[in-house]
Amino acid sequence: MGLRxxxxxxxxxxxxxxxxxxxxxxxxxxxxxxxxxxxxxxTIADLRAESTMVVRGTASTSREEEVDKVPVTFTRLRLxxxxxxxxxxxxxxxxxxxxxxxxxxxxxxxxxxxxxxYLLFLKPYTARSRSAVPAxxxxxxxxxxxxxxxxxxFTGAPSDELPARFTADSLxxxxxx
Amino acid sequence: xxxxxxxxxxVAGAVLTTLFVVPAAPATAAPWGCQFSTPYLHYxxxxxxxxxxxxxxxxxxxxxxxxxTPITLSPVTTGANIVIADGYLPSADGYDGMIRTPAxxxxxxxxxxxxxxxxxxxxxxxxxxYYTGEKKLSVMVHELGHALGLGHESFTSCNYVxxxxxxxxxxxxxxxxxxxxxxxxxxxxxxx
Ligand SMILES: [Zn+2]
Numbered sequence: 001m002g003l004r005x006x007x008x009x010x011x012x013x014x015x016x017x018x019x020x021x022x023x024x025x026x027x028x029x030x031x032x033x034x035x036x037x038x039x040x041x042x043t044i045a046d047l048r049a050e051s052t053m054v055v056r057g058t059a060s061t062s063r064e065e066e067v068d069k070v071p072v073t074f075t076r077l078r079l080x081x082x083x084x085x086x087x088x089x090x091x092x093x094x095x096x097x098x099x100x101x102x103x104x105x106x107x108x109x110x111x112x113x114x115x116x117x118y119l120l121f122l123k124p125y126t127a128r129s130r131s132a133v134p135a136x137x138x139x140x141x142x143x144x145x146x147x148x149x150x151x152x153x154f155t156g157a158p159s160d161e162l163p164a165r166f167t168a169d170s171l172x173x174x175x176x177x
Numbered sequence: 178x179x180x181x182x183x184x185x186x187x188v189a190g191a192v193l194t195t196l197f198v199v200p201a202a203p204a205t206a207a208p209w210g211c212q213f214s215t216p217y218l219h220y221x222x223x224x225x226x227x228x229x230x231x232x233x234x235x236x237x238x239x240x241x242x243x244x245x246t247p248i249t250l251s252p253v254t255t256g257a258n259i260v261i262a263d264g265y266l267p268s269a270d271g272y273d274g275m276i277r278t279p280a281x282x283x284x285x286x287x288x289x290x291x292x293x294x295x296x297x298x299x300x301x302x303x304x305x306x307y308y309t310g311e312k313k314l315s316v317m318v319h320e321l322g323h324a325l326g327l328g329h330e331s332f333t334s335c336n337y338v339x340x341x342x343x344x345x346x347x348x349x350x351x352x353x354x355x356x357x358x359x360x361x362x363x364x365x366x367x368x369x
């Protein structure tokens with residue numbers, strides 16, 4: 001009896017495992033792809049010139065939407081430091097990026113990761129957002145740098161122009177006019 | 178098995194093309210190998226600014242249609258494989274063109290090997306409203322290249338720059354490419 005119960009429990013457990021694995025596989029398969037034509041690669045000077053605001057912030061939760069057939073992710077960002085340009089007039093903003101969890105989008109910037117800290121060059125998002133906080137896009141989709149090992153790692157759309165790593169002081173100094 | 182053999186043929190073909198059509202320049206990409214189930218394709222325009230974009234949309238399709246490939250791209254009003262649109266894409270800062278394809282991994286085609294329909298390609302008017310007709314074409318002929326199954330290609334020398342160069346600053350501003358090149362045509366002929 002005991003053995004039979006163990007066998008049933010194992011079978012049920014295995015079914016759950018298979019189910020879980022199956023689901024994980026399904027979720028990891030992209031349902032949509034985006035491929036882009038890029039205007040140009042941005043230099044730090046381009047990013048500085050075209051951005052209205054440069055900030056340091058921590059990424060939080062995100063939501064996904066389709067805006068005029070385009071899959072878009074809105075990530076909440078808690079502002080930790082104003083670096084240059086205009087102020088956001090808010091403690092939180094939303095960062096709008098192309099793509100989503102089920103979208104393969106190799107040409108665009110990877111989605112901001114919950115809990116990671118970034119330095120961002122931003123422009124206002126010109127379409128309406130559902131959220132009450134101000135929404136911004138990453139300038140040229142290349143003005144995004146993640147804090148790592150005491151410096152910054154470039155995490156924008158693929159670039160032949162921007163270095164892969166910056167020291168914290170040098171990036172902040174270059175972000176200011 | 179048939180697919181593996183076909184993929185091998187494509188890879189071999191790409192290598193040969195690289196060796197003989199564009200010698201001395203290292204290829205940085207190859208066709209995805211994903212394709213429509215037929216080369217006889219239909220497109221529809223969903224253009225808002227017809228004065229500025231309808232003509233370039235028709236010419237972009239025509240440039241592919243006129244290549245020495247099996248591809249035909251005919252205009253229709255319903256049942257299109259590809260929809261060509263213009264719009265202000267507020268989430269696409271830094272991009273002048275975009276294509277959205279349905280399910281399928283373009284880069285390796287591990288499933289959904291043959292597309293049938295459901296592709297949207299856009300000009301991002303935030304940028305392209307300031308482009309000449311030829312430069313608008315450079316963007317759309319590039320995007321339609323993706324629709325047909327081509328991936329990005331990057332070369333330093335303009336002699337080798339393809340319509341599939343991802344940056345308009347290089348593809349058009351530096352190299353004035355706005356039609357499919359000989360290498361692009363060779364790649365299309367390998368996958369159709
Ligand atoms: Zn492209």
